[in-house]
Amino acid sequence: MSTHAPATLEINMPAAAAADSHDILLSARDLVVRAGQVPIVDSVSFTLSQGERLGIVGETGSGKSITCRAVLGALQRRGLEASGELRYRDMDLLTLDDRQWRQIRGSEIGFIPQSSLNSLNPVMKIGQQLTEAVRHFGVSKKNATRRAEELMAAVHMPDPKGVLTKYPHELSGGMRQRVMFALGIAGEPRLLVADEPTTALDVTVQRRLLELLTELCTSTGMALILVTHDLGVVSDVCDSVLVMYAGQSMESGSTETIFGRSRHPYTAALMQARPSMTDDLGARLKGLPGRPPAVGAWPSGCRFADRCPLAVDQCRSSPPPVDEVEAGHFVRCIRAEEEFDV
Structure with missing residues (x-):
């Protein structure tokens, strides 16, 4: 992936953001999001350091986007309420x-x-739309157009000035998404939340945009939360991984740990469902039978138990705790310490 910095974009990160790359920027502990009395996201915990890139993965309906909405303060518009702990720097979000x-x-x-x-x-x-955005962040009317052009150049938009004169329908899907990237970084944030930012685009455009996303984070020092279904993307882009299922965090740790020493059967099943260009497709791919439980109809035990080939009676009778099986590696499974091959 390309890692050179965009020459025309000047992002002045506050001194505190660069002071210590290990400082915690965002942390969630036992985060719960409810619709009325029904928990949609339940007991989600993770941390994100300055400049770190976190990938959140899981099947549709696992709570990935709702977790991001909590981070963005966008729950009340959907009639949702959050509890637990969610801190950004020194603020209780x-x-x-x-x-x-x-x-x-x-x-x-x-x-x-x-x-x-x-x-x-x-x-x-x-x-x-771009000039309106940058003026919201304190750029003067006189300088707004120049700043919009800088942002277009920063996301490697072909013909930056020309694109500013067009309507959204006149652009391709990839070009429109580059505009969304520009809007996302217009305020020079410390943290960027990207919710499946390359969905519905062809694979070549996806690859270019993911390279751009990595480049922007590298050049500016932004931390990143990337929601995706694609484990290949996570392995290329992210430093750490949060695996979610049925509204809960099932496993989290560094990308190297999750891909090399995953300890949750659900994570292992996701890994085995990845296609490979080098392995025999029919022999390698393993589908995961069944479906996640319906929202609000959560079982009393492990939410993955009905689909897990390793489940025992205890799994169905009581919820499993989250244990730190090694430094920075957290797993919600009573059999996490065992060797298994799902």
Whole structure:
């Protein structure tokens, strides 16, 4: 992947952000998100350090995007409430009001959604939308157009000035997503949340955009939360991994640990479902039978038990604790210490 810095984008990271690369930027402990009395996300814990890239993986409906919405303070719009602990630097995110969120959303925590067509205003030109965004972050009207051009250049947009004069429907899907990348970094955030930012794009465009995402994080020092279904993307882009299932964190640790020494049967099943260009496809791929439990109809024991080939009676009778099986490696499974081949 390319790692050279965009020459035209100047991002002035606050001194505190570069002071210690091991400082915790974001932490969640026993995070719960409810719709009424029903927990959608339940007991999710993770930490994210300055400049770290965290990949959140899991099947559809596992709670990945809802967890990100909690980080972005975007729950109340959907009638959701959060409890537990969710801290960004020295701030308790679960106690911030709308005014406080407006001060940090975009400037401290940026966001790249998965659907550019749903996010961009179809009746406004790209330049109007970008200049409006940068002015929100304190850029003067006089300098807003120049800053918009810088952002277009930073995301390697072909013909940056020309694109600013176009409407969203006049751009390809990959170009629109580059605009979303530019909007996501317009406020020079310390943390960027990218929720499946390359969904529905062809693989060549996906690869280029992921290279761009890695480049932007490397050149600016931003931390990253990347939501994806693609474990190959995680292995290429991320430093650490959070595996979610049925609204819970099942396993977390460094990318090297999760890919080399995963200790949860669900993680192992996801690994075995990855296609490979070097192995015999029919012999290697193993599907995972069954479906996750319906939201709100959570079983009393392990939520993966009904699909797990290693489940025993204890798995179904009581919820498993999260144990640290080695430094920085957390697993929610009573059989995590055993050797297994799912």
